[in-house]
Amino acid sequence: MRTPAAPDSARSSRIQVLVVEDDDTIGRHLETGLRGNGYAPAWSRTGAGALAEAARSPYDVLLLDLGLPDMDGLDVARTLRARFPDLLIVILTARTDDIDVIAGLDAGADDYLVKPFSLTVLLARLRAHLRRRAFDSPPQEPIRLGDLVIDITARRCTLHDQEVELRPKEFELLAVLARRAGEAVSRETLMAEVWDENWFGSTKTLDVTMAGLRRRLTDAEQRPYGVAQPYRVPRITTLRGHGYRLEPT
Ligand code: CA
Numbered sequence: 001m002r003t004p005a006a007p008d009s010a011r012s013s014r015i016q017v018l019v020v021e022d023d024d025t026i027g028r029h030l031e032t033g034l035r036g037n038g039y040a041p042a043w044s045r046t047g048a049g050a051l052a053e054a055a056r057s058p059y060d061v062l063l064l065d066l067g068l069p070d071m072d073g074l075d076v077a078r079t080l081r082a083r084f085p086d087l088l089i090v091i092l093t094a095r096t097d098d099i100d101v102i103a104g105l106d107a108g109a110d111d112y113l114v115k116p117f118s119l120t121v122l123l124a125r126l127r128a129h130l131r132r133r134a135f136d137s138p139p140q141e142p143i144r145l146g147d148l149v150i151d152i153t154a155r156r157c158t159l160h161d162q163e164v165e166l167r168p169k170e171f172e173l174l175a176v177l178a179r180r181a182g183e184a185v186s187r188e189t190l191m192a193e194v195w196d197e198n199w200f201g202s203t204k205t206l207d208v209t210m211a212g213l214r215r216r217l218t219d220a221e222q223r224p225y226g227v228a229q230p231y232r233v234p235r236i237t238t239l240r241g242h243g244y245r246l247e248p249t
Helices: 024-036 047-056 073-083 098-106 119-136 168-179 187-200 204-221
Strands: 016-020 040-044 061-065 088-093 111-114 143-145 148-151 156-159 184-186 235-239 243-247
Touching: 016 024, 016 047, 024 040, 024 119, 040 047, 047 061, 047 073, 061 073, 061 119, 073 088, 073 098, 088 098, 088 119, 098 111, 111 119, 119 187, 143 168, 148 168, 168 187, 168 204, 168 243, 184 187, 187 204, 187 243, 204 235
Parallel strands: 016 040, 016 061, 061 088, 088 111
Antiparallel strands: 143 148, 148 156, 184 243, 235 243
């Protein structure tokens, strides 16, 4: 398996998602929606087809319907979990009984969505899972933006080797923007990636955290570092009605 990471234009390859769904409408909707949001989906209508496809090519994410024509989706989950410990498995189920959800999680699923669900919610869940894995994953190269260095592995932000003190959420907000420097990042994406499941709530917390982050970067920029000014510190541009963009210097 390749190491999953958040969708990112800097990645040379996209996140591979195997959709296992026998319903044509849902399958097509998922395939189109995932492709339109930067993922690389493949679609299998049967459990046996999914097992064959997973053996043929590496996948990062499995979106698995439980009610399949040829076999129980739980068996597909168990088999692929045993073969691919790092695979992110999300069960798509019309079964709303808790017992089925528990069975799914016991079979190795990481998460589940009860049908009908919106594509927006599915995408937000995927981003949250992938982001968590990106933060948990093996060391990543520090990101350099002008004179600012963001070391996600060490959770440190430095300017000319001096620490820029950031609160945990300020750091994560900066990290998400830095990984996509130069790209517009929507408020919804930031809420999903920095605040996980709480993104359904108020986005006021995003404004407060953003204000804090900008203040700390401005303060850091005004310190003397014994090197010639001006320091090259990236700016965060507000995109009205959309979100933010971190400007690469
Ligand atoms: Ca089905």
